[in-house]
Amino acid sequence: MRAREASAKAVARVVGQRGSLNEALAAVAERVAPEERPLLSELSYGALRFYPALEPLLGKLLQKPLKAKDLEVHTLLICALYQLCHTRIPDHAVVNESVDAAKSLKRPWARGLINGVLRRFLREREQIETALSGDLAAQSAHPLWLVEAIEQAWPEQAALILAANNQRAPLTLRLNISRKAREAYLAENFSNGGAAPTAYSDYGVQLEHPRPVDNIPGFAGGLVSVQDEAAQLAAQLLAARPGERVLDACCAPGGKTCHLLELTPDLYQLDAVDIERRRLDRVRENLDRLQLNATLIEADVTATSEWWDGRAFDRILLDAPCSATGVIRRHPDIKLLRQVGDVAKLAKLQRDMLARLWPLLKHGGRLLYATCSILPAENDEVVAAFLESTTDARLVPVASPAGIKTGYGRQLLPQVGGHDGFYYALLEKYHSP
Ligand SMILES: C[S@@+](CC[C@H](N)C(=O)[O-])C[C@H]1O[C@@H](n2cnc3c(N)ncnc32)[C@H](O)[C@@H]1O
Structure with a gap:
């Protein structure tokens, strides 16, 4: 299975309230080639991160909502809009690959629809985005009840909280300092930078770039664990x-x-x-x-x-x-x-x-x-x-x-x-x- 088809399926599982993203990814990941799994993850996380903004956008592009049985076409389009709005994947690649994915999803009839919707978005992006400028959920990429709850609880900090929620989280390690001091761990493994001690935890090391646990020095031997x-x-x-x-x-x-x-x-x-x-x-x-x-x-x-x-x-x-x-x-x-x-x-x-x-x-x-x-x-x-x-x-x-x-x-x-x-x-x- 290709990454775009798999991400449409994974996101549809979450949108259909049939489980968490972790469960949804576990259900499809094994059928995706290892080299396409990072793209699967990027598209699924990204599409859900911005779903409350992408969904109304798609609503403006579709003449009528898709039927419930075509939820995977809907989520394929959401993933495509995510790519067009938030990644550097070239527009033509997004359109072509998404059109092709319709066939793999056994919805060949949707090819024309996907092509038309995405091309219209590329043509009319500015007007459509302007039309949504007063929509609080779309602007914050959060469901309305949650934006309101956050604004009520933290009026001064709300904008920063919403911004933080829409970013990727850093990878932070917890070091077992009874085995090695934090300065020594950093000096031995990150002498050229790429990691820094955390401000509030005496055990934390924050990495500049995420990496698989197999590439984290000391992980396999139990010297460090992943923990915020x-x-x-x-x-x-x-x-x-x-x-x-x-x-x-x-x-x-x-x-x-x-x-x-x-x-x-x-x-x-x-x-x-x-x-x-x-x-x-x-x-x-x-x-x-x-x-x-x-x-x-x-x-x-x-x-x-x-x-x-x-x-x-x-x-x-x-x-x-x-x-x-x-x-x-x-x-x-x-x-x-x-x-x-x-x-x-x-x-x-x-x-x-x-x-x-x-x-x-x-x-x-x-x-x-x-x-x-x-x-x-x-x-x-x-x-x-x-x-x-x-x-x-x-x-x-x-x-x-x-x-x-x-x-x-x-x-x-x-x-x-x-x-x-x-x-x-x-x-x-x-x-x-
Ligand atoms: C926030 S998580 C705990 C995270 C964990 N302390 C850690 O640091 O890795 C909450 C946990 O509560 C468990 N849980 C929920 N209801 C429970 C119950 N009634 N009795 C025991 N565990 C429960 C869930 O299965 C979940 O693993």
């Missing part, structure tokens, strides 16, 4: 000490589990829970590569009677399932998959998780609440509601200069060329009078 800088702060903020019992409540794929163990190898125990078996396999793979060990538990963490042995934890990390609105640039399919009502449902789950895990914490113990969301409904508001209904919980300041201090924690917003969006709040259990 914002996520690297979790283990540091939890600050577990030797001999402690720690719970990583929503652990998969295990980035923070591994970091916790790298920082404090002599914990008494680390229980790492996740509800999804397939994702727990990824945790196992990560632990194995880094030669680390944790007790992996497949369970709904809120059903504590089914997995907890009754011995309280000194530290709990709750990296809760969330809207992932802080990591849109890494997962642009979020723009299509998340719906406005999801945020309230997630907030309810997050509150429930906090309330159910709190009794598992020792007196004097600490729980770090984290999300990769930038929406207060999943962050400060969850913590506020929890504190209101809990007598033995108090806030501890989040000891990091990263991001913005909020009422209850710290909010990191996605940075152009920098870290992802993330939220942290730290809670301590004390003896209520």
Whole structure:
């Protein structure tokens, strides 16, 4: 299968709400020649990143919407518009290859339509773009509900957040500094540049250009892992000490589990829970590569009677399932998959998780609440509601200069060329009078 046909199929799967982009790419990638896979990835990520802008553009070019059964023709056109608007692929190559792809998609009748639509776009681009200049979703390439939520939460930073969300994320590494100092790693492997230490994480190295993990010095031997800088702060903020019992409540794929163990190898125990078996396999793979060990538990963490042995934890990390609105640039399919009502449902789950895990914490113990969301409904508001209904919980300041201090924690917003969006709040259990 050629890259254009495959990207039309992958994007259609996401648009049709039949799974994430990762799943969609996994379903087609093996049938695409290895040398065409980078193009498949570029077209699929790009088309979804700009989908909320490209979809209305296509709407202006089509006389009537395509039928549901021709969704792959629709997404082929979206991928073609992405190439014309955002890549340097020559216009004639985009038009010809897209027309040819219609045949591979078993829609030969669509060849004339694709040719006509794309040529019309090239002729009338300026007028069509002008006609969309007042369309907030099209201008920001975000669904309207999300632009409005971001503008409401972060009026001053909204423009930068939206811009960051539309960029490619940098590749950031986490170095195991107990094995090698960061300066030494950089000097040995990047003496001519191409990588720099991260500003807020003591373990981070940000690469100037992405590369496959096989080409990252020290990856195979477990010296470095791929992890965004914002996520690297979790283990540091939890600050577990030797001999402690720690719970990583929503652990998969295990980035923070591994970091916790790298920082404090002599914990008494680390229980790492996740509800999804397939994702727990990824945790196992990560632990194995880094030669680390944790007790992996497949369970709904809120059903504590089914997995907890009754011995309280000194530290709990709750990296809760969330809207992932802080990591849109890494997962642009979020723009299509998340719906406005999801945020309230997630907030309810997050509150429930906090309330159910709190009794598992020792007196004097600490729980770090984290999300990769930038929406207060999943962050400060969850913590506020929890504190209101809990007598033995108090806030501890989040000891990091990263991001913005909020009422209850710290909010990191996605940075152009920098870290992802993330939220942290730290809670301590004390003896209520
Ligand atoms: C934000 S991700 C965790 C990322 C992880 N901490 C890391 O750093 O790699 C949230 C995880 O919560 C898991 N999850 C969702 N609901 C759960 C539940 N009720 N019990 C346990 N895990 C759950 C999901 O499967 C997902 O792996």
